[in-house]
Amino acid sequence: MKRRSFLGMVLAITAAPAVAYKSSTLFSLDATLKPRSLHLQHLRTEESLNLVYRIGDNYQRSALRRLSYLLRDFRSGDSTAIDPRLFDLLFDVQTQLDCRGEPIQVIGGYRSPTTNRMLRRTSSGVARQSLHMTGQAVDIRIPSVSLRSLRNAAAKLGRGGVGYYPSSNFVHLDTGQPRRWSA
DSSP, X not given: OOHHHHHHHHHHHHHHHHHHHHHHHHHHHHHHHSXXXXXXXXXXXXXXXXXXXXXXXXXXXXXXXXXXXXXXXXTTOOOOOOOHHHHHHHHHHHHHHTOTTSOEEEEEOOOOHHHHHHHHXXXXXXXXXXXXXXXXXXXEEOTTSOHHHHHHHHHHHTOSEEEEETTTTEEEEESSXXXXXXX
8 A cells, every 4th residue: 555545544534533523513503503483372362473582592582572572461461571491392392293383372371470369269270389470381282283292292391390281271381390280
C-alpha cells in the first residue's frame, strides 16, 4: 500500500465519527428549532387561537400572553400568566395522538379564587387548592379523539395530573405532581 493511500484511509477512518457526530448534532439542532403551535377553541367564550407559542427553547412572549388571555376565567374576566409547561403538555399530547393542528376545545382554564369558591359550593369535584387558580390546569377535549384515548395519552407522558370526567365530557390536565383520578 502506498503511503498516500494509507494516509487517505487513516483520515477517512478518523473523520467518519466526527462527520457522524456533526450530522447528528445538526439533526438534533434542527429538531429543537422546530416551532411548536397550538390551536385552541374556548367553548365558553367562543374565542379561538391558532399560533406558534415556542420556537426551539424560546417561548414567544406575545403568544404566551394571548394564550393566557384566552384561558382567562370566563366568569369573572380575571386572568393570570399560564404555566408554559401546560402548553408543552398540550402540544405533546396532540403529537402523541397524531392530531396536531386540530383544535383543542377548552372547557376551562384559569379560575379566580372567587370562582373556585363558588364552584366548590355547587360541585363536589372542585379542589380547594385547585391548580386552575395558579394557571397550571386546563380542562379539554379534542373532537376526533375519545376521552379515554386523550386520558391515556396524557397519562403515558407521566407529567402532571390527569383527571378523567367522562360524564362531563372532558379531561383535566395540569402541571402539578403526576397523579390520576376519575370522577
